[in-house]
Amino acid sequence: MLRDKYCAEVKEEEVGKEIKLCGWVFRRRDHGGLIFVDLRDRSGIMQIVFSPEISKETHEKAHELRTEYVISIIGTLRRRPEGTENPEIPTGNLELYAKELEILSQSKPLPFQIDETEEISELLRLKHRYLDLRRPQMQQNFLVRHRATMAIRNFLNDNGFLEIETPMLTKSTPEGARDFLVPSRLNPGTFYALPQSPQLFKQILMMSGFDRYFQIVRCFRDEDLRADRQPEFTQIDMEMSFIEIQDIIDVIEEMLFNCFKKVLDIELSIPFKKLTYDEAINKYGSDKPDLRFGLEIEDVTALVKRSQFKIFLETIEKGGVVKAITGKGFASFSRGEIDKLVQKAQSFGAKGLAWIKIKNGFESPILKFFSEELIKEIAQKIKAEEGDMILFIADELKKANEILGKLRLDIANTSKIERKGFQFAWIIDFPLFEWDDEEKRFVSMHHPFTSPKEEDLDTLLNISPEAFKNPLSPLKEIKAKAYDIVLNGYELGGGSIRIHRADVQEKIFKVLGLVEEETKKRFGFFIEALKYGAPPHGGIALGLDRLVMLMTGADSLRDVIAFPKTQKAYCPLSEAPSEIDTKQLKELHIKLDV
RNA sequence: GGGGUGGUAGUUCAGCACGGUUAGAACGCUUGCCUGUCACGCAAGAGGCCGCGGGUUCAAGUCCCGUCCACCCCGCCA
Helix, strand or coil: CCCCCCHHHCCHHHCCCEEEEEEEEEEEEECCCCEEEEEEECCEEEEEEECCCCCHHHHHHHCCCCCCCEEEEEEEEEECCCCCCCCCCCCCCEEEEEEEEEEEECCCCCCCCCCCCCCCCHHHHHHCHHHHCCCHHHHHHHHHHHHHHHHHHHHHHHCCCEECCCCCCECCCCCCCCCCEEECCCCCCCEEECCCCCHHHHHHHHHCCCCEEEEEEEEECCCCCECCECCEEEEEEEEEECCCHHHHHHHHHHHHHHHHHHHHCCCCCCCCEEEEHHHHHHHHCCCCCCCCCCCCCEECHHHHCCCCCHHHHHHHHCCCEEEEEEECCHHHCCHHHHHHHHHHHHHCCCCCCEEEEECCCEECCCHHHCCHHHHHHHHHHCCCCCCCEEEEEEECHHHHHHHHHHHHHHHHHHCCCCCCCCCEEEEECCECEEEECCCCEEEECCCCCECECHHHHHHHHHCCHHHHHCCCCHHHHCEECEEEEEECCEEEEEEEEECCCHHHHHHHHHHCCCCHHHHHHHHHHHHHHHCCCCCCEEEEEEEHHHHHHHHHCCCCHHHCCCCCCCCCCCECCCCECCCCCHHHHHHCCCCCCC
8 A cells, every 4th residue: 555544534643653645735835944735635634744854855845746746745643733723624633744755646737726716617627527526525425425325225235125237228119208329230220229217127127026126227318408417317226016105105215214314314204295296286386396495386266256357357267277476575576676577477488477565565556456355365375474475377277386386486596595404205196197289199197107096997998099189088187106206396206106917008008199019019028028927016216316416415416426418418528429430330330411 | 499697817707888008806827935834925927819700890808690618497308
């Protein structure tokens, strides 16, 4: 070993001993006479002192040191002289008096300082990711990521789960996200797809009798990126046999409890809250509500019926609703600020935004249409108080919820409502299907292998083909044995009890409008497998990156993925994707058309 | 595909509304001084295709059009 230990592992008991340390020059303070260097490794910092009284030669050499040089030091550990301790760092009572200095590696002047005093553009950080990752905050993020992963892996191992790998070169499937494709050289004109998830394979593992499977696995989706979406990401993928929804919920709650306890020493309160999909949508306007604050959306249709406001009455007449939310502290808004708010609502799809200020009485352009009594009742319903503003959206139910859901998050941001802690929730009772207006057919809300709820099974099996094309058919009422887990407004994961009957599975494909031939081509192997004794089974997948992002308080997935991509799915470090040789293209029988 | 914000020394930013001398600051870098600093201090210095292309103008970092890149959001995506 080139060193005895990590910088921050040096303890006071070793004062007087000779110690060898290695690391990077974090900061140097050259006084001419004395030179101080903060030596950094992944554990922390140790102050090195170069004094001509210890070694003239070493002191001389230390003048050459620059930021991020990699050095090795042999020196004597000393307690710092009284009054010169640094309480800011864990090793602040100690320092190493350098006898010998070896420069192991030099560094050019840095493209940016790595001392976290200013925010550096992400492009530059990613281009020099090796420097960015040296920053203590990033080191911390990846320590948390490692610990969380290990806690989860150990937990699952302790609970009888087998980690089994599934193929990366697999088959493209319709439905769901766009695939990343890989051309097959040995089979000209054909392509593998990188997995969007190991869905079919993990189900087949259940049919293979493994009973409890997990995998911490990379998944790929070729869709547009967001702060919480990368083209490749890691899932904690699980599947279990002979279980019901509650069994999965129990395992995951215990797993997360264990993970938060071990990594952050936080005791989550389990069981987590359960909300039905309908409740979530109606109260929070989202199927991934942020439950760290209230500001619930309320239906005030019945109340505003008593008003004279035409727009509301007409909307209700047409079967729509009027829903309201509190603009916390918004009564102080100027006319201009209100205009901006209205514009924002419109950008969320609202036709308009009606408002009533509660400020020494009420203030609103539509005040004359409401009795004072009525406004008070509405205010009470949405818990609006003096200083707040009542915000109304009148529209069809789905749109009203959606718009108010977005406004709710926006209000929380602008009024700086405190959002702390980790608020988990399960969203259950999802619809099995969702009408796709573009394709004029039903699509799976979760995925096509999701089991309907028992009580809806007959409806599904007996439904006639005409219903497949009718957005109002009973199909839209069928509920799925699907569940999402939500944390602080992020969808952390989702899963379902799967279909283990070939007839049910085939019926689903029919509803989805997949012709038999197509089904056979795409999923034939899977349906065939279902016919040889498939156990009832179900599972879930959690986004590891998102989990770690929330655990570390990072605001982007990019801060918890070592080598992430930009919004255009570009890697500034390796410069992927890139053009390739014509020779390679020829081997693959691919001609470009760009 | 659409909307928004940004792009000026190595870095983070100011300058742009109202076009006009030699484009500034801080940090970093270089050199010198400094024996208890810890974001050390002091002094001097180097460092700019004002993202790129076009246009308007006597004159463009500043105005207009286009384009590229980064970030945030919608669509898309579990």
